[in-house]
Amino acid sequence: MPRAKRGFKARRRRNRILKAASGFRGKRSSCHAIANEAVQHAWMHMYRSRKVKKRDFRSLWIMRINAAARGLAEGATSYSKLIGKLGTAGVALNRKMLAEIAISDPVAFAQIARA
Numbered sequence: 001m002p003r004a005k006r007g008f009k010a011r012r013r014r015n016r017i018l019k020a021a022s023g024f025r026g027k028r029s030s031c032h033a034i035a036n037e038a039v040q041h042a043w044m045h046m047y048r049s050r051k052v053k054k055r056d057f058r059s060l061w062i063m064r065i066n067a068a069a070r071g072l073a074e075g076a077t078s079y080s081k082l083i084g085k086l087g088t089a090g091v092a093l094n095r096k097m098l099a100e101i102a103i104s105d106p107v108a109f110a111q112i113a114r115a
Contacts, residue, residue, distance in 0.1 A: 061099035068109055069100035082113055087115045 021035035028038040066079035102109045
């Protein structure tokens, strides 16, 4: 009687991991056991990086708003004071849009900052 092999499901599972590992160097792309570990680590880094990307972009927007606010002619306003004033004035622009306006249209940004 021939030995029982794992068959279709196991091969599909292995091939899914090897496909995810394509492009890795050396045995990490061809040996299932090593590729499995490499892919697990890669997925862990991908998950974390999706969160870090959000933090990095928010930080970038804040830096751009701060630079634009301090560059205004009528007195150097810091980022925190500007955001506080916008909040009390009821201006509902998020940091992404404020940073975009600060770069693309400095005149409009100056008017928003005066509000």
